[in-house]
Amino acid sequence: MALSAAGNPVGTVFEAVVVDNLTRTQIVQYAGASGDFNPLHTDEVFVTRVAGFPTVFAHGMLTMAMTGRMLTDTVGDGRLARFGGRFRAQVWPGDTLTARAEVTGVVVEDGDRLIELAVSTVNQDGLEVFSGNAAASADP
Amino acid sequence: MALKRFPVEAGHILAFADAIGDENPVYRDEEAAVAAGLEGIIAPPTFAVAGAHFDPHYPLRPTIGEPWFGSGREPTGIRAGGDGAAGGGPTPAVGTSSEETALHAEQHFEYHRTLRAGDVLTPSSHDGRTWQKEGRRGGTMRFTEFVTEYRDADGTLVLTSRTVAVRISRTEGAG
Numbered sequence: 001m002a003l004s005a006a007g008n009p010v011g012t013v014f015e016a017v018v019v020d021n022l023t024r025t026q027i028v029q030y031a032g033a034s035g036d037f038n039p040l041h042t043d044e045v046f047v048t049r050v051a052g053f054p055t056v057f058a059h060g061m062l063t064m065a066m067t068g069r070m071l072t073d074t075v076g077d078g079r080l081a082r083f084g085g086r087f088r089a090q091v092w093p094g095d096t097l098t099a100r101a102e103v104t105g106v107v108v109e110d111g112d113r114l115i116e117l118a119v120s121t122v123n124q125d126g127l128e129v130f131s132g133n134a135a136a137s138a139d140p
Numbered sequence: 141m142a143l144k145r146f147p148v149e150a151g152h153i154l155a156f157a158d159a160i161g162d163e164n165p166v167y168r169d170e171e172a173a174v175a176a177g178l179e180g181i182i183a184p185p186t187f188a189v190a191g192a193h194f195d196p197h198y199p200l201r202p203t204i205g206e207p208w209f210g211s212g213r214e215p216t217g218i219r220a221g222g223d224g225a226a227g228g229g230p231t232p233a234v235g236t237s238s239e240e241t242a243l244h245a246e247q248h249f250e251y252h253r254t255l256r257a258g259d260v261l262t263p264s265s266h267d268g269r270t271w272q273k274e275g276r277r278g279g280t281m282r283f284t285e286f287v288t289e290y291r292d293a294d295g296t297l298v299l300t301s302r303t304v305a306v307r308i309s310r311t312e313g314a315g
Contacts, residue, residue, distance in 0.1 A: 019161060026159065033152070033159035035192035038200045039210030049215040051241065060244040061189050065160040068185040077166045077176055077254075083185050084248025084302070132248075 002076040003115055005106045005138040012103040014074045018066035018121070020096045022058060027093070030062040060087035063097065063130050067121045070099035075136035081114055085132015089123070096124040101134065113138050143195035143263050146188075146290070150257040153183050156190055183255035186247075188290060188299055191263065245283060246304035252297050261290040261298060268302065279309045 019026070028042050036059055039046040047053045068083060091097065101117040108114070115138040121130040150170075157167035165172035166182055173181050192198045202208040208217045255261075268285030275281045283306050290299040 026161070029159040033156040034190045035198060036189070036200050037202065037210075043210045045211035045215050046209070050211075061186055061247065062160065064247055065156075065162075065184060065186040069160060069162045069164075072162075072164065072185060077164070077173075078178055078182055080185050080249075080251050080254075082248070082250050084246070086246045087244055 002079050003074065003136060003138045004140065005113055005115055006140060008103050008115065008138075010103050010105060013100060014070065014102075015098060015100045016070040016073065018070055018097050018099045022091065022093055022095045022097070024056060024093045027056060027058050027062065030059055030065075034059065034061060036061070055093060057093075058091040058095075060091075060130075063087065063091050063121060064132075066097060067099040067119060067130055067132075071101060071117070071119070071134055071136070074101060075115070075117075075134075075138070079136040079138075081109075081112070081135045081137060083119075083132070083134040085119060085130050087129070088131055089127050089129045091123065091129050095129075097121050097129065099130075104133075106138070107135070113140065142197075142265055143191050146191035146194050146261040146263060148183055148187070148255050148257055148259040148261065150181050152190060152193070153181060153187065153257055156187055157184055160184060160186075178254075179256060181257040183257070185249060185251070187255060188249070188261075188288075188301055189247075191261070191290075240307055240309050242305055242307045244303065245306040246302075248302040250300040250302075252299060255298065259298070260293050262292075263288050263290045265289075275308060282307045282309075 031037050031042050040051055041056055041059050044056055047056050064085065071080065071083060099121040101119050103115055104118050105116045106113060107116060114135040117134045119132045119134055120128055122128050154168045157164065162184060166176050166178060167184060170180055210217060265286060265288040268287050270284045272280055272282045283304055286303045288301045289297055292298050
């Protein structure tokens with residue numbers, strides 16, 4: 001199952017809530033699965049008393065991974081050609097994130113038709129926490 | 141010192157998919173993946189970062205028998221102003237100390253093919269550009285870029301990863 005280029009013209013928007021009320025437990029779970037045990041993400045004592053943040057915060061890569069779920073749900077499995085972006089603001093426990101992708105064009109690279117997408121993930125206050133772009137192989 | 145061999149394992153993919161809240165059966169069920177037209181279980185798009193587990197010297201995982209900068213008896217296990225932020229590895233280290241915080245600023249992946257359970261990847265890394273700018277609240281933001289190419293057992297390029305880390309100094313003249 002892939003996205004149809006003809007059926008999804010420039011300006012088509014896909015959107016999904018990728019986490020509702022992010023828990024500290026999920027951040028710990030991501031630390032374990034990813035192997036990034038930076039205490040900034042899991043250690044309340046360290047993060048408040050040494051690093052000087054109000055509480056722990058999510059790995060940027062967790063935000064990107066959850067954003068990636070919206071993309072793969074949209075473009076199909078194994079279809080991504082590119083996915084990248086910037087971490088623009090921290091994601092905190094309790095946050096609800098909505099990931100959005102907008103079709104910006106279609107290109108042909110090495111005979112492969114790619115749909116290009118602008119990607120943006122915002123928190124419950126509308127603050128952008130991740131912005132980037134992606135490209136995925138598409139059907140005609 | 142860096143990651144030399146990254147076996148992509150089905151159980152690891154399952155744990156990673158759970159952690160990112162993705163119930164997609166292609167990350168956990170061989171039959172479902174084949175039914176979806178894939179050769180088998182595949183990995184989610186950002187899974188390559190989890191290769192950190194196979195880097196024997198990954199600085200953001202406690203090294204057995206050595207002090208760790210997270211809290212224990214004291215708020216941090218290392219001396220104040222110590223070596224929380226270190227470099228190296230396919231994912232550049234992000235850490236913190238009393239003078240400096242290092243964070244992941246950007247991440248970009250180029251997929252030459254989808255990662256599959258059973259792949260054994262050989263990463264090779266090189267430093268990219270470095271640049272700096274002044275932070276809005278004073279202090280200097282120093283950016284460093286790091287590129288990793290992952291090749292499969294046949295030597296075919298599977299994935300290219302480009303990471304940008306930023307180090308933010310907290311006090312003037314620090315770092």
